[in-house]
Amino acid sequence: MQSRTPPARAGRPRSAAADAAILAATRAALVELGWSKLTLGDVATRAGVAKTTLYRRWAGKNELVVDAVAELFDELRLPDRGSLAADIEGVVLQFAAILARPEARSGLMAVVAESTRDDALRARIRTSIVERQKRLVLEGRARAQARGELPLEPDREEASRTADLIFDMVAGAVVHRTLVSAQPADEDWVRGFTAVLLLGLTDSARPGVPPSSRSLGKLGGEAVQAEAGALGRGPRGREG
Amino acid sequence: MQSRTPPARAGRPRSAAADAAILAATRAALVELGWSKLTLGDVATRAGVAKTTLYRRWAGKNELVVDAVAELFDELRLPDRGSLAADIEGVVLQFAAILARPEARSGLMAVVAESTRDDALRARIRTSIVERQKRLVLEGRARAQARGELPLEPDREEASRTADLIFDMVAGAVVHRTLVSAQPADEDWVRGFTAVLLLGLTDSARPGVPPSSRSLGKLGGEAVQAEAGALGRGPRGREG
């Protein structure tokens, strides 16, 4: 909590307004031009900032777009609709709504593609977007347990695996539906998807294990360090 | 079947060997350089072809990479392991193995990202890759019905929706697991995923409908025109 005020460095401080303007300009450029035709010079012009200023804060296109897109997903909220199924449907619909926006569509997939050859970029995506949104799974599990819809989960490791599986299935299906199949993830689709997911989960997975003794679980584990690593976001520090 | 021999045009025919060399060179360049650093000039050099020859056949980087990656997925085969669950696990493992190759990782996601702003490119991806591989779902359904594991499906529209849902869930989850979570889709993971998917499907979706009267279904419908549209692949025709 102290690292948010870096030791009061001397000299002119960086303009926080410039950061916001640059990220907003990046999203605007993504909407109009898409990933491939987006140029940093153009973004700088849109933001009313010199190109050199942009390069002082971000290493390149990839890192800039990751941060610009990450802000979109912070809008996600877990609604309280009364039941686990309804809650999941609600958050999935929100996720689909974000993916329907052009700045998210082209930006997100592009950086994911780049991250396959850039470990640092992949880590940035994980801490800025993926792990950051696992809070929704945590909240959903806790709320469902409070309702008595889900049992407490003893095995932490098994539970962590299940949480990862849920995340991959939810995010993966919505992304594929929206971007590859290019069809809307509307209420009907989300209802059907949630039904399949929830039935498959509550009826357990591995044969030989009693149905209700697992399913959703701890979900915590490595997600804890994600919250700690969230500070790793934002523009790059001084390194020149 | 006649369109494969275009009306015996006059003049020097295009070198089929050049096509193969270019696509192979594209995959090699994807492995070494990734999407963003891949240049068409470099690909032409690798293939032993002039840059102009490359531009005569493909409109740009996007179309070229789509065709280069599409060939990878044609390797997919539906194994006969005795049960529907085992068959699914087998084909998902193959899919994961392809996504583990770097030329598929970086190439596929990049063109999907570009397709969000290019309808023609999205259509090319659909006919060359997505719809093309739905044959696996068709084969799997037919085989499972022959075994008596799945009932015949009367409602074509409902069945088609279910087939799309399955495809989005399978492909989406594997892609997300492999590229975003950056963890291997190994046998353990595939087993757990298949269990959840299959349980959710066989126990039906909508309440009020008897469990075994739906689940997997016709799966056909629009997939038929995919097979017909498969000829749309390959280099572009003469247009300049």
Place this chain on the structure above:
DNA sequence: ACGCTTTCGCTACGACCCGTAGCGTAATGG
């Protein structure tokens, strides 16, 4: 064998974007 047609390899070109260096100026903190 002879044209006609189309493709191929090669070179060259203007246009654009990249990422950085250099400079003078503005804004803080000690």
Place this chain on the structure above:
DNA sequence: CCATTACGCTACGGGTCGTAGCGAAAGCGT
């Protein structure tokens, strides 16, 4: 008031793009 850092601006070499233009090569029909 001075050291320090950020900012805007200009300019630059290097690389890629996509196309034009040329002569040569390779088929097809007669």
